[in-house]
Amino acid sequence: MNHPSQIPTDHAAIMQVIAQETETFVRGDFDAWAACWVQDDRTRELCISSTTGATVLEGWPAIAQYMHEVFDSGAVCGITDFQRENVSITCRDDMAWVVFEGRSFQADGRVEQTYETRVLERDDGNWRIVYSSFLVRGHQREDAHRLAVDAKGMVLFAPPAALASLKAHPCLQISNGRLRALSPAWDKLLQAGLNCAAEQHRYFQQYCYSTQRGQTFRLPIVLGETDAGGVAFCTLFVRDEMTFVEMQSDGDLTNRLTMAQAIYGLSDGQLALAARIVSGDSLTAAADSLGISINTVRTHLSRIYAKTGVNAQTALVRILLSVG
Numbered sequence: 001m002n003h004p005s006q007i008p009t010d011h012a013a014i015m016q017v018i019a020q021e022t023e024t025f026v027r028g029d030f031d032a033w034a035a036c037w038v039q040d041d042r043t044r045e046l047c048i049s050s051t052t053g054a055t056v057l058e059g060w061p062a063i064a065q066y067m068h069e070v071f072d073s074g075a076v077c078g079i080t081d082f083q084r085e086n087v088s089i090t091c092r093d094d095m096a097w098v099v100f101e102g103r104s105f106q107a108d109g110r111v112e113q114t115y116e117t118r119v120l121e122r123d124d125g126n127w128r129i130v131y132s133s134f135l136v137r138g139h140q141r142e143d144a145h146r147l148a149v150d151a152k153g154m155v156l157f158a159p160p161a162a163l164a165s166l167k168a169h170p171c172l173q174i175s176n177g178r179l180r181a182l183s184p185a186w187d188k189l190l191q192a193g194l195n196c197a198a199e200q201h202r203y204f205q206q207y208c209y210s211t212q213r214g215q216t217f218r219l220p221i222v223l224g225e226t227d228a229g230g231v232a233f234c235t236l237f238v239r240d241e242m243t244f245v246e247m248q249s250d251g252d253l254t255n256r257l258t259m260a261q262a263i264y265g266l267s268d269g270q271l272a273l274a275a276r277i278v279s280g281d282s283l284t285a286a287a288d289s290l291g292i293s294i295n296t297v298r299t300h301l302s303r304i305y306a307k308t309g310v311n312a313q314t315a316l317v318r319i320l321l322s323v324g
Contacts, residue, residue: 010127011089014096017127018084018118025279026079030071034064038121038130049136050239078107094122102134113137121184142193147245151198153179153191158241165247170280171232172247186223186232193221197236197243206238220321222314229282231317260323264307273300278317 017036024033037043039060047055057063085098102114119131145165148157151187154177158166166172171181172190179194181187200206200217219236226232235246257278261271267311276286289295301313310316 010091010096014089014091014098014120014127015084015087017120017129018098021129021132022079022082026082028071028074030068033067033071036129037137038123038128039064042130044133045111046133048134051136072130077104079104080107081105087109096120096122097128143244145246147179148242149179149194149245150242151194153194153243155179162247169232169234169247170226170228170230172234172245181223183224189223190221190234192245193219193222193236197238200238201241201243220318222318222321224314226280229284230280231277231313232280233278233317233321235321256321256323260320263323264304266304266307269296270300270307271305273297274316275306277301277313278320 021033021036024036041059041061043060043063045055045057045063047057058064082105083103084100085103087098090097096119097118098118100116102112102116104112106112110145114134114136116134117131118129120127121130122128144159145161146159147155147162147166149155155174158174166174171183171186173180173182179190181190197217197219200209206217209289217238218264221234221236223232225233237244237246254275257271257275260266266274272290273286275322276289277283281289283297283301284294287294290297304316305311308316308319310319
């Protein structure tokens, strides 16, 4: 058993090994990195991210082989600084359990947040890692264009690109730190959508939703027609116990319109008009952008309505955004 006077010394030694494992990994020094580990069949490493899924390495031979490839190919992360927060250490006899939140600063300017666990074993007075897991939260590049809000709509994260999109949005604003719509009617729709998204914040709620519906939670909020005659909307989805608000995603929009064309049998001209409407253009602006007459636009629109079973632009945007 550890005596009380030993515990601070143990904690310092444990954190030194954890820090050394990170530093030697970033340096690309395999031998020094390997010295931080228990090297037998009990050793495990688990790497998880929402972008790449999970990698599970069982036993030191598998870990060493894989990490040799990583080190030799220069595929180590470009971390310039790593900070640990909310560190908790539990020691019992010659075992230690450590959990912490990590914040890694990347050479390309990204900041990644992780949730990490280490189990260490003491052998002949030296602590070494026998189990390591880390979970990377979020899609860092994609989230640069999205607002993140909590269950009440309070803004948690607002990167510059997302703020620029919000500034250009005809219906949304941040008021007293909370995402709101400009008119009471639109705000009622927005808040209802945010409440619906908040119900999916936890893992098992999302799991049940995706199992039952065959897709992850994604909720288009069509707020209404703008003064210019376009349609204002945003899209909500859930990850990492937060609601992400996307004003527009060109790549995602293109994919959904392509699927909508196949599902509803839209012609290329009808698809082009649908894309302009979803992008917020009025019918007049869409005609100018597409280089066709307003009468042709109206003909296309009436045929789109017939094929999709709706009779208003707001309903059309909603059904097109819901595809997939």
